[in-house]
Amino acid sequence: MILTNTTNYFSQFIAYFSDTIGWGMGGQILAYVLIAIVYLIFFALAGLYLVYLERRVAAFFQLRLGPNRVGPWGLMQTIADALKLLSKEIFGTDRKDKLLYHTAYYLVIVAALISLSVIPFSNGIAAYDINIGVFFISAVSSVGILGLLIGGWGSNNKYGVLGGMRSGLQMISYELSSGLAILTIVLMAGSLQLSEIIHQQQAGWFLWRGHIPALIAFVIFVIAGTAESNRTPFDLPEGEAELGAGYHTEYSGMGFAWFFLAEFINMFIISAVGVTLFLGGWLAPFGITDGLGMPWLWGFIWFFIKVGLMIFLLMWFRWTFPRLRIDQLLTLEWKYLLPIGLVNIILMAVLVYYHLVF
Amino acid sequence: MSYFGDIFGGIRSLLTGMKITGGYFFPSIIGRKYTITRQYPEEPAVVAERFKGEVVMWHNENNEHRCTGCQACEIACPNGTIEIIWDRVLNEETGKKVKVIDKHIYHLGMCTMCNLCIQACPTNAIMWSTNFHNATFDRSQLTKVLNHPGSKLMTGVEE
Numbered sequence: 001m002i003l004t005n006t007t008n009y010f011s012q013f014i015a016y017f018s019d020t021i022g023w024g025m026g027g028q029i030l031a032y033v034l035i036a037i038v039y040l041i042f043f044a045l046a047g048l049y050l051v052y053l054e055r056r057v058a059a060f061f062q063l064r065l066g067p068n069r070v071g072p073w074g075l076m077q078t079i080a081d082a083l084k085l086l087s088k089e090i091f092g093t094d095r096k097d098k099l100l101y102h103t104a105y106y107l108v109i110v111a112a113l114i115s116l117s118v119i120p121f122s123n124g125i126a127a128y129d130i131n132i133g134v135f136f137i138s139a140v141s142s143v144g145i146l147g148l149l150i151g152g153w154g155s156n157n158k159y160g161v162l163g164g165m166r167s168g169l170q171m172i173s174y175e176l177s178s179g180l181a182i183l184t185i186v187l188m189a190g191s192l193q194l195s196e197i198i199h200q201q202q203a204g205w206f207l208w209r210g211h212i213p214a215l216i217a218f219v220i221f222v223i224a225g226t227a228e229s230n231r232t233p234f235d236l237p238e239g240e241a242e243l244g245a246g247y248h249t250e251y252s253g254m255g256f257a258w259f260f261l262a263e264f265i266n267m268f269i270i271s272a273v274g275v276t277l278f279l280g281g282w283l284a285p286f287g288i289t290d291g292l293g294m295p296w297l298w299g300f301i302w303f304f305i306k307v308g309l310m311i312f313l314l315m316w317f318r319w320t321f322p323r324l325r326i327d328q329l330l331t332l333e334w335k336y337l338l339p340i341g342l343v344n345i346i347l348m349a350v351l352v353y354y355h356l357v358f
Numbered sequence: 359m360s361y362f363g364d365i366f367g368g369i370r371s372l373l374t375g376m377k378i379t380g381g382y383f384f385p386s387i388i389g390r391k392y393t394i395t396r397q398y399p400e401e402p403a404v405v406a407e408r409f410k411g412e413v414v415m416w417h418n419e420n421n422e423h424r425c426t427g428c429q430a431c432e433i434a435c436p437n438g439t440i441e442i443i444w445d446r447v448l449n450e451e452t453g454k455k456v457k458v459i460d461k462h463i464y465h466l467g468m469c470t471m472c473n474l475c476i477q478a479c480p481t482n483a484i485m486w487s488t489n490f491h492n493a494t495f496d497r498s499q500l501t502k503v504l505n506h507p508g509s510k511l512m513t514g515v516e517e
């Protein structure tokens with residue numbers, strides 16, 4: 001069964017909604033706003049549950065139990081935490097740069113949420129399925145870096161500045177590697193549109209079809225993705241032992257919560273992009289659920305299973321590896337990942353040119 | 359060339375680490391094989407035998423203790439946790455006045471569990487209890503009298 005890439009339920013919804021309501025442009029904008037609200041609620045909850053998941057997984061790695069008191073299995077724990085953070089006073093330093101200080105967390109969270117809009121969650125379910133989706137994600141995620149930088153700078157705190165600088169250094173460096181890894185797959189797919197890339201994987205995931213270079217690209221992507229989402233072993237920007245809390249040292253209440261949420265949504269995005277590019281996105285492995293009807297539902301299920309596994313992998317990294325020193329971090333990027341990525345992309349180009357990929 | 363050797367060595371050591379942590383994670387979610395957390399109020403607390411909960415005075419079934427009121431513990435305590443209120447009472451048999459404790463006062467709130475008083479006691483009258491339910495709503499409840507009311511010295515301790 002070859003799925004076509006024409007239906008997009010969101011654009012259908014927008015067209016239908018604006019036709020029904022009939023305000024012309026206004027109806028369209030209203031439809032967009034509705035979609036945005038759905039996304040916002042969904043990902044606020046998803047972010048909260050990722051925090052819960054992280055704490056539970058961390059607990060099991062450390063032979064503990066983790067939060068298990070609020071609600072069944074502790075499921076309401078992070079909701080309760082969020083309510084607590086909401087009720088807290090936003091308390092910052094005295095001579096902060098007010099504008100930058102308060103813009104920072106909006107930049108971070110908005111960048112994270114914008115990237116979500118291009119990710120296809122199932123067949124035809126992507127809010128904004130543009131033909132440069134991959135490029136769009138790498139571009140928008142850089143805005144998040146700006147948020148961390150100005151947040152650190154604006155809070156007028158040496159730890160904040162150091163954390164912000166480190167995050168800028170680290171994320172800009174690793175963006176190169178993840179960009180190269182993504183390009184390797186783009187070379188195979190011949191498209192930058194995420195849904196198109198997934199449709200091309202119906203004959204097999206790019207991880208298998210691209211064999212050696214795709215595998216190397218996947219490893220590089222996972223490493224660079226971990227670094228970009230600021231997670232241990234690459235959590236120098238917030239390295240607790242050295243910097244207090246890094247760029248968000250001076251944030252409290254919801255300001256802090258936005259950074260925290262953005263970190264987890266970024267983790268989701270990295271995993272989602274990894275799944276989309278390498279693991280076939282919402283496609284079922286070997287098409288095992290293709291004939292069962294309700295393709296969009298199965299797409300959802302497979303997508304979230306795969307993303308869950310990727311996220312678990314990132315959590316596994318986090319609770320296993322020690323933090324890198326800053327020079328080790330840069331050595332890893334500039335001496336290992338980047339040259340390997342460059343050679344890899346050439347290898348992939350050669351393989352694609354001679355039709356040596358499947 | 360050590361460049362590639364480094365890469366493979368690095369990957370191998372990372373995988374070794376992941377194998378170890380995974381070896382703890384997966385058994386812990388399936389069973390509770392390695393999990394060391396005890397959910398205390400529901401599950402019984404397991405307290406180590408030598409856990410220092412609070413200082414108590416040992417009494418036998420006749421409500422007799424071994425404290426002679428020598429005050430060695432009071433002197434040994436570095437932070438004045440122990441206060442002994444004592445008196446001299448005439449002993450009819452020997453016709454001598456002997457020291458008898460009235461109250462052996464122990465301020466749990468000040469105690470650092472340093473064990474010096476127990477080492478100092480020449481008659482092994484005080485010892486550690488493993489009781490840890492010591493939280494109270496009022497600081498004054500942390501001041502305890504260790505000798506039970508109406509208790510007296512065991513015979514034969516003083517010799």
Ligand code: SF4
Nearest residue numbers: 435469470472473475
């Ligand atoms: S344990 Fe130490 S602090 Fe506590 S009463 Fe004995 S000597 Fe004093």
Ligand code: SF4
Nearest residue numbers: 425426428429431479
């Ligand atoms: S408890 Fe021991 S050391 Fe303290 S007064 Fe009594 S006999 Fe002396």
